[in-house]
Amino acid sequence: MSRLHLLGFIALAGLLVAVPLTAENEYELRLFMLFLIYGLIAVGLNVLVGLTGLVSLGQAGLFALGSYTGAILAVRLGADLITASIGAAVVAGVAGVALAYPTVRVRGVYLAVVTIAFGIIVENVAIEWSSLTGGTTGLSGVPMPNVLGYELSGYGFYGVLAVTLLLATLAAHNLKVSAYGRAMLAVSQSEIAARSLGINATGMRILAFVAAAVTAGVAGVFYSFLNQYISPDIFTFSDSVRFLLMVILGGAATTFGPVLGAFTLTYLPEYLQEFQLWQKFAYGALLLIVMFVLPRGVLGTAGFVLKRLRPPARGLSEAEIASAQADLAPAARGATAELVTDGLTVRFGGLTALSAANVRVKGGEVHALIGPNGAGKSTFVNAISGVYRPTSGSFGIDGEDLTGKRQHEIAKLGLARTFQNTELFGDLTVIENVMVGGQIGLSYGLADALLRTPRQRREERALRAAAVGLLAFVGLTEHANEAARYLPFGLQRRLEIARALAARPRLLLLDEPAAGLTTQEIDDLAAMIRKIAASGVSVLLIEHHVDLIMAVADTVTVLDYGQVIASDRPGVVQNDPRVIEAYFGTPVAHGEFAEAAS
Numbered sequence: 001m002s003r004l005h006l007l008g009f010i011a012l013a014g015l016l017v018a019v020p021l022t023a024e025n026e027y028e029l030r031l032f033m034l035f036l037i038y039g040l041i042a043v044g045l046n047v048l049v050g051l052t053g054l055v056s057l058g059q060a061g062l063f064a065l066g067s068y069t070g071a072i073l074a075v076r077l078g079a080d081l082i083t084a085s086i087g088a089a090v091v092a093g094v095a096g097v098a099l100a101y102p103t104v105r106v107r108g109v110y111l112a113v114v115t116i117a118f119g120i121i122v123e124n125v126a127i128e129w130s131s132l133t134g135g136t137t138g139l140s141g142v143p144m145p146n147v148l149g150y151e152l153s154g155y156g157f158y159g160v161l162a163v164t165l166l167l168a169t170l171a172a173h174n175l176k177v178s179a180y181g182r183a184m185l186a187v188s189q190s191e192i193a194a195r196s197l198g199i200n201a202t203g204m205r206i207l208a209f210v211a212a213a214v215t216a217g218v219a220g221v222f223y224s225f226l227n228q229y230i231s232p233d234i235f236t237f238s239d240s241v242r243f244l245l246m247v248i249l250g251g252a253a254t255t256f257g258p259v260l261g262a263f264t265l266t267y268l269p270e271y272l273q274e275f276q277l278w279q280k281f282a283y284g285a286l287l288l289i290v291m292f293v294l295p296r297g298v299l300g301t302a303g304f305v306l307k308r309l310r311p312p313a314r315g316l317s318e319a320e321i322a323s324a325q326a327d328l329a330p331a332a333r334g335a336t337a338e339l340v341t342d343g344l345t346v347r348f349g350g351l352t353a354l355s356a357a358n359v360r361v362k363g364g365e366v367h368a369l370i371g372p373n374g375a376g377k378s379t380f381v382n383a384i385s386g387v388y389r390p391t392s393g394s395f396g397i398d399g400e401d402l403t404g405k406r407q408h409e410i411a412k413l414g415l416a417r418t419f420q421n422t423e424l425f426g427d428l429t430v431i432e433n434v435m436v437g438g439q440i441g442l443s444y445g446l447a448d449a450l451l452r453t454p455r456q457r458r459e460e461r462a463l464r465a466a467a468v469g470l471l472a473f474v475g476l477t478e479h480a481n482e483a484a485r486y487l488p489f490g491l492q493r494r495l496e497i498a499r500a501l502a503a504r505p506r507l508l509l510l511d512e513p514a515a516g517l518t519t520q521e522i523d524d525l526a527a528m529i530r531k532i533a534a535s536g537v538s539v540l541l542i543e544h545h546v547d548l549i550m551a552v553a554d555t556v557t558v559l560d561y562g563q564v565i566a567s568d569r570p571g572v573v574q575n576d577p578r579v580i581e582a583y584f585g586t587p588v589a590h591g592e593f594a595e596a597a598s
C-alpha cells in the first residue's frame with residue numbers, strides 16, 4: 001500500500017474513533033451512522049463504476065432489497081443482525097448477477113435504463129406485496145440491533161457500522177490493486193484485448209455487480225436496524241442518483257473518493273437547511289459547480305494534480321531492471337504448438353470471407369499469412385482466436401480441438417495475439433498492460449485479492465518481475481510508468497507484443513505488426529520475431545511487408561478471396577504464378593512481386 005493510502009486509512013480510522021467521543025447528542029451520532037451506511041453503498045458501487053466503467057441507477061433497489069430481506073428475517077423469523085445480513089447479502093447478490101446479465105448485450109445508457117427499471121420493480125413489489133412488506137404503511141417493529149441474542153448498545157452498533165465501512169474500503173482498495181481490479185479496468189478499456197488475454201469479461205462484470213449489490217444489501221440491513229421501520233418511499237430513484245453522485249463527486253476509482261462523496265452528500269442537505277425553500281436549488285447548484293470545476297471528482301482531481309506536481313519516474317529503477325529476466329518460452333514446456341485448420345470457413349451473410357482454409361503452422365516456426373486486401377487474413381485470425389465462430393470446419397492446437405471455444409478459453413490454451421489496430425488498455429500504465437497479459441498464469445483467488453494474502457503478494461511480485469523482463473526485451477523499460485495511450489505508435493505495437501508474450505503462449509498471432517513502422521523499427525521487429533520463435537513459440541504473422549516476411553518466415557501461406565492458393569517456403573511462394581496473379585491480376589516478371597507488394 002502506498003504511503004498516501006496508508007495515511008488515508010489511518011485518518012479514516014481516527015475519524016471513526018473520534019466521532020462518537022465528540023458527538024454532542026444522539027441526533028448527531030445517528031446522522032453519522034447514516035453516512036457510514038451510505039458510505040458502504042458508495043464504496044461497493046465504486047467497484048462497478050470506477051473499475052468496470054458501468055453505471056447503475058438501481059442501487060436504491062438493491063438497498064431496498066437488502067432492507068426488506070433483513071427486516072422480514074428479523075421481524076418474522078427473529079433473525080439477528082448477522083443472519084439478517086447474510087440473508088440480505090445473498091438475496092442482493094443474486095439480484096446483482098441478474099442485473100449483470102444484460103451487460104452481455106447492452107451498455108451505457110441502455111444499461112442505465114435497465115438498472116432504473118430494476119429499481120422501479122423493487123419499489124413496486126414493496127408496495128404491492130403488502131402481506132410480506134406491509135405495503136405503503138411499511139414494516140415496523142424491526143428489533144434493536146442484536147448479535148447472537150445480545151442486544152447491541154448504540155455505540156456497539158456504531159462500532160459494527162464503522163468497522164464494516166473501514167473493512168469494505170480496505171477490501172475495495174485491495175481488489176483495485178489486484179489482478180481482479182486490473183482485469184476490470186482492462187475490460188472497460190478494450191474488451192476484445194482483455195478476452196484475448198484469457199480474461200472472462202462477463203465474469204468480471206458479474207463480479208463487479210455482485211460487489212456493488214452485496215454492499216448495498218448489507219447497508220440496507222443496517223439501515224432497517226437503525227431506523228427500526230422501513231417503507232417504500234425511503235428507496236426512491238433520486239436515492240439511486242444520489243448514490244451514484246457520491247462516487248462521482250468523491251472520485252470514481254479512487255480509494256477514499258466514495259467515502260468523501262457519501263460524507264458530503266449526507267451532510268450537505270443538513271447545512272443547506274437554512275436556505276429553506278432554496279435548499280434543493282442550492283444543493284443542485286453546488287453539485288453542478290463542483291462537477292464542472294472538478295470533472296474527475298474531488299479526490300480524482302487531487303490525485304491528478306499531485307501527479308502533475310510530482311510526476312512519478314517514467315521508467316524503472318536500475319535495480320528492478322537488473323532483477324528481472326524475460327522468459328519467452330511457452331508456459332507449457334516441451335509443447336510443439338502445431339496449429340492445424342481443417343476446412344475452416346467463415347461466412348458473413350452471403351459473403352464467404354474464408355473458404356475451406358487448410359493451414360498448418362508447424363511447432364516453433366514463423367508462418368506468414370499473406371494476401372491482397374480483403375483476402376480473409378483478419379477473418380482467419382479472428383476465427384482461430386475465438387472472435388468469430390467458424391461457419392464450418394475446425395481448428396486445433398496440438399490435436400486439441402478448439403472449434404467453438406470462446407476467446408478467453410482459447411487464450412488459456414496457449415494462443416495470444418496482437419491486433420491490426422492496436423488495442424491497448426490506454427489508461428493503464430505500460431507495465432500494467434504487460435501485467436494484465438501475465439495474469440493468465442496467476443493462481444491466487446478472490447479471497448487472496450481481498451485480503452492481500454502473502455500468496456497474492458508473492459504472485460504479484462513474480463508477475464511484475466516477469467513484466468519488467470518483457471519490457472526490457474521489447475525496449476520499453478524507460479516508459480514503464482507512462483499511460484499506454486501516450487506512447488508513440490511504434491512503441492504501442494511493441495507493447496502489444498510484450499503483453500501477448502506475458503501470457504507465455506504456445507502460438508503467437510501477430511496481426512500486421514509492421515503497419516505504420518519505420519524501416520529501422522521493422523528491422524528491430526524482425527530480430528524480435530526471430531528471438532521469439534527461437535524460444536519455442538510458434539508465430540503466425542499476418543503481414544504485407546514482403547521484406548519482413550522474407551527475413552523471418554519459414555513458411556508462407558497465401559490467401560486470395562478467402563481461399564488458400566499457395567503454402568510453401570518464401571522463395572517458392574514468391575515465384576508462384578498464382579500468387580503473382582492474385583496480387584497483380586496478370587502474371588508478371590519475377591522480382592516485381594516483392595517490389596509492388598511491399
Ligand SMILES: Nc1ncnc2c1ncn2[C@@H]1O[C@H](COP(=O)(O)OP(=O)(O)OP(=O)(O)O)[C@@H](O)[C@H]1O
Nearest residue numbers: 348351352353371372373374375376377378379380
Ligand atoms: N464482421 C464482418 N462483417 C461482414 N463482412 C466482413 C466482416 N469482416 C470482414 N468482412 C469481409 O470479409 C472479407 C475479408 O476481410 P478481412 O478483413 O478478413 O481481409 P484481410 O485480408 O484481413 O484484409 P486487409 O489486408 O485489408 O486487412 C472482406 O470482404 C471484408 O469486407
